[in-house]
Amino acid sequence: xxxxxxxxxxxxxxxxxxxxxxxxxxxxxxxxxxxxxxxxxxxxxxxxxxxxxxxxxxxxxxxxxxxxxxxxxxxxxxxxxxxxxxxxxxxxxxxxxxxxxxxxxxxxxxxxxxxxxxxxxxxxxxxxxxxxxxxxxxxxxxxxxxxxxxxxxxxxxxxxxxxxxxxxxxxxxxxxxxxxxxxxxxxxxxxxxxxxxxxxxxxxxxxxxxxxxxxxxxxxxxxxxxxxxxxxxxxxxxxxxxxxxxxxxxxxxxx
Ligand SMILES: [Zn+2]
Numbered sequence: 001x002x003x004x005x006x007x008x009x010x011x012x013x014x015x016x017x018x019x020x021x022x023x024x025x026x027x028x029x030x031x032x033x034x035x036x037x038x039x040x041x042x043x044x045x046x047x048x049x050x051x052x053x054x055x056x057x058x059x060x061x062x063x064x065x066x067x068x069x070x071x072x073x074x075x076x077x078x079x080x081x082x083x084x085x086x087x088x089x090x091x092x093x094x095x096x097x098x099x100x101x102x103x104x105x106x107x108x109x110x111x112x113x114x115x116x117x118x119x120x121x122x123x124x125x126x127x128x129x130x131x132x133x134x135x136x137x138x139x140x141x142x143x144x145x146x147x148x149x150x151x152x153x154x155x156x157x158x159x160x161x162x163x164x165x166x167x168x169x170x171x172x173x174x175x176x177x178x179x180x181x182x183x184x185x186x187x188x189x190x191x192x193x194x195x196x197x198x199x200x201x202x203x204x205x206x207x208x209x210x211x212x213x214x215x216x217x218x219x220x221x222x223x224x225x226x227x228x229x230x231x232x233x234x235x236x237x238x239x240x241x242x243x244x245x246x247x248x249x250x251x252x253x254x255x
């Protein structure tokens with residue numbers, strides 16, 4: 001059984017990154033996307049890819065917290081990184097009005113600029129959205145697409161099935177993290193049952209959000225096996241079947 005963790009973050013410590021990647025491989029997590037989002041996260045994701053280039057796909061981008069910085073400087077750095085190596089996606093990008101509602105308009109501009117960059121580069125996007133359902137759809141619908149069109153994933157999905165429907169209608173895949181295993185996450189489970197097989201992805205969003213039964217520990221890609229097992233039970237599928245369909249979806253998206 002091969003598993004693809006579509007969203008993991010790494011730290012600056014190269015020895016720790018190597019150990020985390022070795023434990024992932026031992027657990028059957030043969031592929032993962034190392035996701036950037038800030039200067040530090042982008043550098044750490046690049047280091048992870050250099051450590052295991054066969055297993056690690058790279059997403060480089062500027063997340064909502066970068067919206068306080070001068071936009072042209074942020075965008076030129078993201079462009080430089082994308083020109084310097086082969087990336088599988090632009091990300092993570094998107095909106096968070098839960099923690100930082102005061103920068104909502106700057107977040108929307110930075111999000112739109114990176115959607116346009118993904119279009120130009122022909123890459124999928126990795127999107128974070130929290131308490132920003134309408135604004136997310138608004139920005140997605142405003143950006144004019146020139147290439148093959150919009151494609152990507154809404155990562156660590158925590159919304160309702162109705163919002164998932166809007167994202168599926170726009171062509172997106174939807175990725176579930178360990179949150180789906182949390183006791184209080186009924187709405188997330190409803191969404192995880194709702195997303196069709198050909199649009200479903202799994203992720204850790206490590207080092208955050210360790211799934212049950214690892215809650216309280218520092219999360220890492222190896223732990224995605226618990227989320228796969230949980231999702232299989234929830235969707236009344238065999239664990240191997242759930243692993244293999246999410247793996248195939250991830251390869252279709254990220255290569
Ligand atoms: Zn993330």
